[in-house]
Structures are given as C-alpha cells and as structure tokens.
Amino acid sequence: MTKEAIEHIKHNPKYQELVRKRSRFAWTLSIIMLVVYYAFILTIAFDPKLLGTPIEQGKVMTVGIPVGIAIILIAFALTGIYVKRANGEFDDLSREVKAELEKELAKETK
Template structure:
C-alpha cells in the first residue's frame, strides 16, 4: 500500500471514530467476559462446595455443570453481540473510509 494512502486513512475522522468505538467496545466485552470467567474459577478455587451442590436431592449433577455451561453460552452471546455491531456500525464506518480513499 502506498504511504500516502495509509496516511490519508489514518487522518480520516471516520477511521479515528472506528478505532475508538471498536476498541472501546471490545475492551468492555473483554472485561465483562473475564469477570464472569474469573468469578466462576475463583468460586471453584475458594468455595467449591457452592458449585458442588447437587441440583436436586439424590442427583449426580451438581449446580456447577449448568453454571459452567452458562459461562460458555455467555461467551457465544458476547461474540454474537460483537458480530452484530461489527456488521452494522463498524462496517458502515469502514465503507465510508474506503469511499473517501477512492475519491481522492
């Protein structure tokens, strides 16, 4: 890529907005996922009896199994949320940047 084009893209206000919004959103989702994951792991480490409690009397399955599955499903949901926003808002900004570079 030509250095002039790279500089033009970096100076584009739409590019600055894209980077700012995308990074901010990704950091928020990352913190959210890490909080849920570490809460689960720390519960296992410091109070395993909470997650080791059977779901019902005489059951082999503990409450930790559905909670662990919920952590995994939560990761998929966050991925879907990011993808939805990336396919709408972030792609729109990306297309604006491409159009401004083509015009010049």
C-alpha cells in the same frame, strides 16, 4: 498501499471514530467475559463446595454444571453481539472511510 494513502486513512475522522468505537466495544466485551470466567475460577478456588452442591437433594447434577454451561453460552452470546455490530456499524464506517479515501486519491491524481 502507498504511505500517502495510509496517512490519509490515519487522519480521517471516520477512521479514528471506527478505531475508537471498535476498541472500546471489544475491551468492554473482553472485560465482561473475564469477569464471568474469573468469578467461576475464584468460586472453584475458594468455595468448591458451592459448585459441587446438588441441584436437588438426592440428584447427581450439581450447581457447577449449569453454571459452566452458562459461561459457554455467555461466550457465544458475546461473540454474536460483536459479530452483529461488526457487520453493521463497523462495516458501514469502514465503507465510508474507503469511499472518502478513493475520492481523495482521485482528486490528487487529476
């Protein structure tokens, strides 16, 4: 790819929109996951008895087991949400940027 093509891409408003939306969305999902994970870790650090409490009196399973499973499921869900949006909106914007770049480069070669 030439420097000229790279400059066309960088200055394309749809490319800038793509980068802005994708970055904001990725950071939002990352922050959600970090809050969930660190809340779990801080609970273990400052109130380990809470997660070690049995779900029912006389049972072996503690509160920590379903909480841990929920954290794993949240991670899978956030990944799925990102993939769905990436394969939809972000791919559409990428295709539009590519089509516009091809048009601009075709004009310049004429």
